[in-house]
Amino acid sequence: MSCRRLVLVLGDQLDADAPALEGFDPAQDRVWMAEVAGESTHVWTAKPRIAVFLAAMRHFAQALAARGWTVDYLRLDAAGNPGTLGEALAQAIARLAPRELVITHPGEHRVLEMLREAARGAGLPLEVREDTHFFCSLPEFAAHARGRRQLRMEFFYREQRRRHGVLMDGDQPCGGRWNFDAENRASFGHEGPGLLVAPLRFAPDTLTQEVLDLVEARFPDHPGSLQDFSWPVTRKQAREALHDFVTHRLPEFGLWQDAMWTGEPWLNHSLLSSAMNLHLLDPREVVAAAEAAYREGRVPLASAEGFIRQVLGWREYVRGIYWMEMPGYLERNALGATQPLPAWYWTGDTAMACLRDALTQTLRHGYAHHIQRLMVTGLYALLLGVDPKQVHAWYLAVYVDAVEWVELPNTLGMSQYGDGGLMASKPYVASGKYIQRMSNACKGCRYDPARSTGEGACPFTTLYWDFLIRHEPTLKNNQRMAMQLKNVQRLDDAQRQQIAARASALRHEGAAK
Structure with missing residues (x-):
């Protein structure tokens, strides 16, 4: 043969x-x-x-x-x-x-x-x-990067908008602005997200059920659950999922894309990343569907632009960074983080309500939206000082949409600042008050996000101040960190010592299990 x-x-x-x-x-x-x-x-x-x-x-x-x-x-x-x-x-x-x-x-x-x-x-x-699935080829990204002192997604995104004629009115961006991100950061408030339309899910057919049975038998000790498995696994299902998102959730996506609510894993998010990353969906048809919905008056511009920025901008940008920087990128650790990943990341068994909700959801569905990843699971690992390579391995392992070209730059670079600023212009760090503002997780949690020391202090808040204190020499020349570091300078020696002691105890206790 x-x-x-x-x-x-x-x-x-x-x-x-x-x-x-x-x-x-x-x-x-x-x-x-x-x-x-x-x-x-x-x-x-x-x-x-x-x-x-x-x-x-x-x-x-x-x-x-x-x-x-x-x-x-x-x-x-x-x-x-x-x-x-x-x-x-x-x-x-x-x-x-x-x-x-x-x-x-x-x-x-x-x-x-x-x-x-x-x-x-x-x-x-x-x-x-060359993989023509993407808007931007690897040689085109290399040409974009050549000669630039700094790479920033926003400039790449504008270039892609112009090149592909997406959300453009002639040579100007629709609405006269390139970016509506400032309008896409609302929280749900005390009343919550209200009535949500459940996303379209797909019951396993015979072939998928055979796979589920095989996975249970072959990998019984691996994390996660298949009880609720209903992801699109065919081209037909992926197209149906795209139509469902654009019709039912994209109109509300923009304003609340950064909001979180416990017990609500889907909210207004697309759930399309796994289908795109498997190449069951072409990003061109995804972007075209979102733009058409805006131009037909079915979706606000801020929602369409916010979603398209993730696909045409961010998704393409991280792929370019990955192939430009590999294989050395995997070993970067700009902040010298060495702490092991807490074992409860694999179980969700922690008293911190926000992390418990995000981790339990992740293990159950193989999914968490971008703010849960960046500002809950990723933030805690960054503040704790976890080795970014271990954080990367966890993200690659647990999410159904994880392919290394997209996962590694998002995790090691954007989330953990392991590349020292190539992906992100500053470390994305915040105290527990950010989570309190953007979700309901702190309500009823045993930890107080307003406190950094003492009984009931929120581990996020303690570790936030500890992070700024520890990395103040490294970050002092970063203009985007100036306000946060100015607040650190107001801490006296006794406060610094108390914070450092509490942070050290969190690390030795298995990070506040």
Whole structure:
């Protein structure tokens, strides 16, 4: 058995129009896909994330086979499955004897190097094709970055708006402004979010249920739950999810996109990131749907712009940063953080109400929205001083939308300031009062966000002041930190000592479990 071309399709490349599939000849070529345990164990991957990848892969393979294409598909439970992508590919090469290998550019540096090594070992050429899923190619991002002293997402975003004609009236941005972020930071107040339209969810079909059963059997000790699994795992489901968001939640998305409310995991968020990151949805159709809703008068401009900024701006920007900076980016630790990640991040077993809610939700659904990630789970790890590589491994493990190109810069750079300011112009640090303002989590919590020391002091608040004290020499020249550091200078020696002592106790106690 031999073939002309073996087309490698990874679990986050489930697009029938992917560049690797261009020129596919069913008479001469084969598609190769593989489920391997190593992709679920190189970080301690949560069950929902494993399941969403495997279920989507199996549905995609089924769709290709329905075209009459030959798909060489290695299942996780197949006899002789070697457990890693590199070894699985080496076995496939030996069996199928292709003359060349083709792949769309992977979303993870580690995977790309693994596959390149397998190709070299077999003496075969591996053609890596630019991933046209994205608005901005990697060479285009490199051109944007070239010669700039500092990279900032806002300037990149404006450039993308102009280049692609998104939310533009002629050569000017719609509404005369590029960014409506200042209008998108409201909290729900004491009354809460009110009546919410539940997002469209997808009951597992037979193929997905097989995956759920397999994941439970193969990874019983991994974190997370599959009880509520209902993520889109097909192209059809992903398109339905997009329509549901634009119709029911995008109109209210803008104003309250930063708000949180305990027991309400979805609020007005899109829930589309996993479908986009699996390539079941093209970001162009997502942006086009949001813009059309604005132009047709169905969605306020601030909501459409705020959402489009996340897709056309931030999502594209972090990918460019990832591939420009890897592999060294993974090792960055600008603040010298060395604390271990608290074990209760894997269980949600903490007395802090905001963290308990965000962690429990994450483990149950494989999901938390961006403010829960940045300003609850991420903020606490940053203030505590956790090694950013450990924080990265946790985020990569637990979220269904986690692919390293998007997760690593968001976690190590934006959330943990591990890159020293490449991704974010300052550390995103706040006390417990921020969480009190943006959510109802502090109501009834045993900790008081107004207190930094003494009985009942909020660990966020204690650690916030401790963070500023510890890193004052490093941050003193950052103009965006001037106001926060000015407040630190008002603390006398006794207050500083009390804060430091309480922060040290939190670290030794397992960080306020």
